[in-house]
Amino acid sequence: MTITATKDDFTGTATSSANGAWNIGVPEQGTYTVELDESTLPEGIALAEGQENPRDVTFSQTSNLSVIFAFGEGIVVQQQDFGQNLLNRLVAGLSFGLLLALASVGLSLIFGTTGLTNFAHGEMVTLGAVLVFAFNALGLPFWLAILLALLGGGLFGYAQDRGLWRPLRRRGTGLVPMMIVSIGLALAVRYVIQFYFGGATQQLPYAQSPEIQLGPVSISPNNLWSLGISAVVIALIGIVLLKTRLGKATRAVADNPALAAASGIDVDSVIRIVWITGGMLASLGGILWAYYRPGVTFDMGSAILLLIFAGVTLGGLGTVFGALIGSIIVGIFVELTTVFGLAADLKYVGALFIMIVVLLFRPQGILGRRERVG
C-alpha cells in the first residue's frame, strides 16, 4: 500500500514492503501529516477502528519516528515482535556505531598524537556530506562527488594542521587554549557552511531506500552499504596501525612524541598524515551519516559530536581501538534504548548516561590502560 507524508510543500511517498514496513525520508524535523492511501490496501484488510488516518506526527530531536497503522478489527497486528525489533535495532545500531567510529578513530588519532581535543571534528563530518551534495548539485557524477568530498575532507584536515594547529604547537600553546580555539573554529566553520548551504535539509542522491528483508533482519540497503563500507575501512585502519611501519610510527608518536623524534621518526610528518587521514575518515563518516539520518544539514556534524566524544572517551582516550569499541557501544545503545521503551527523543541521553556510568567504574575507559610507574 502507499503512504504519503506531507509538510508545507514537501511530499514524500513510500510503498510498503511485503511485511508491511515502510520508510519515508523527510527533509527536516517538524510536524508531518502522514496518510495511508486506503485504496491501496490489499483486499480484505482495513484499518482498525480508532486508527486516525490521516494523522499528524511530530519529531523534534530524533531523526526517525515510527508510525504504525493497525489493521483489522481492533487487533493490533504487530509486524515485528520484540525479538525481531531487537535484532533490527541491533543491526541498525551496529551500522550507526561503525559510522560514528569512522569519525571517532580520526578524533582519537589526532588526540593521541597532538593532545588536541578537537571540537571542530563535527564540522569535518558535516563537510563530507555537504561536499557530496555540492559536487552532485554541480552536475558531477555521484561517485566522483564522493571521491572529491573525501579528498576535500583530507585537504581540510591538512589545511587545519598546516595553517593553525602546527603553528600553535610550535609556539608551545597549551592544550586548554587550543581546545578553546577549536570551539571557535567549529562555530566559524559551521556558520560559514550555513551561509553557503542554507539552513534547510537536503537529500543526497539515493537517500530513499526502502527496507529489504535479509534473513531475519529488515534493513535498508543504504544502511547495509554503510555497515559494509565502515567495517572494511576500519579494518584497514586497524591493519595499517598494527602491522605497517607508518602505523607503528603513529602509535609511537601518540605514545611519546619526544622519544619518537629521538628515534628518528619525523613527528611533524606523522601528525600531518594523521590529520589528512582523520579528515578523510570524518568526511566518509559524514557522508554515511547523511544517509543514515537521512538528510544533509549544516549542523549535522555537531549533532553527533557529543556521541563521537562519548565513543572516544568510553573506549579510552587516545586508544584507537578503544574509540572503535566505544563508538559501536554508543551506536548500539542509542538504537536499543528505543526498543526498551525510552522515548525516541531521549535516545542520545542514554548513550551519554552509559558513558558516565562506565567512566565512574573504569576512569581510563574500556581499553585505556593504567600505566605502571617505574
Next chain:
Amino acid sequence: MSSTSAAPAAQPVTDGDSVVKVTDLVAGYLPGVNILNGCSIEARKGELIGIIGPNGAGKSTLLKAMFGLVKVHSGTVVVRGQDITGLKANKLVSRGVGFVPQTNNVFATLTIEENLQMGMFQRPKDFAERFDFVAGLFPELGKRRAQRAGSLSGGERQMVAMGRALMMDPAVLLLDEPSAGLSPVKQDETFLRVHEINRAGVSVIMVEQNARRCLQICDRAYVLDQGRDAYTGTGRELMKDPKVIQLYLGTLADTAE
C-alpha cells in the same frame, strides 16, 4: 657508517679519532637565559665519557643541546666530522647519535620488539641483524619481545631504552642519568650494562648524579660547573682530586675502591 657521505655541510676535523667534539657551546631554554656558557667536551672512538657536576650545572642541558632538543645560541657540535649543531633530533639519528632520555624513555604502549623497531625506523631492513646484537647485550629483551614495555620495571625499561637507541648502530650513545630512580642493585646492573655497551665498541657520553660510580667505570670525565667544563681527567684522577672530592664526592673514605 654509510651516512658519512650524506652531509653536504661536512667539516673535516683534525683529530681522526674524535667521534664527538663540542666546542664552546652556549645554549638555554629561554632567550637570554643561558644554561650552558661555553662548554667544550670531546669523546674519542671507543671512549666512555662521564659528565658529573652539581645540580643545575647544565649536565642534562648539555646532552639535550647536543641532541637538538635545546636551542643552541653559539658553539658547535661535530659528530664524526660533520657539523650537526642545531639539527633536529630525528635527523641526528642517521648521523650516528643515539639518545636515551632520563624519563619517559620507552614507548609504553608498544611491545619490546616494536620499541626496538622504532629505534631503527629509518633503516628497517637491517632489523634482524641489529636485533640480534641488542638481544646479545640484553638477552632478557630477546626472550620477552612481545611484552608491552609499559608493564616492565624501571630497570627493564632502561634496557629497552638503551636497546632502542643502539638499534641504529650509533657512533655515540648519549645517556641522561641512566641510574636515576633505580634501586642500588639495579643501579649497579645499569652501570655494568653501560660498560658492556662501551666494550662492544660504542662510544658513550653519560651524564650521572651518582658521581662516584660514574667515575669508577668511565675512561674520562668532565666536571661541569655553572655551564662550563671546570675539570677533566681520567676517572681515577678525578676521584683522587681533592677539589672534586670536596665538591662532588663528599668524603675521601671510599675512593680506594
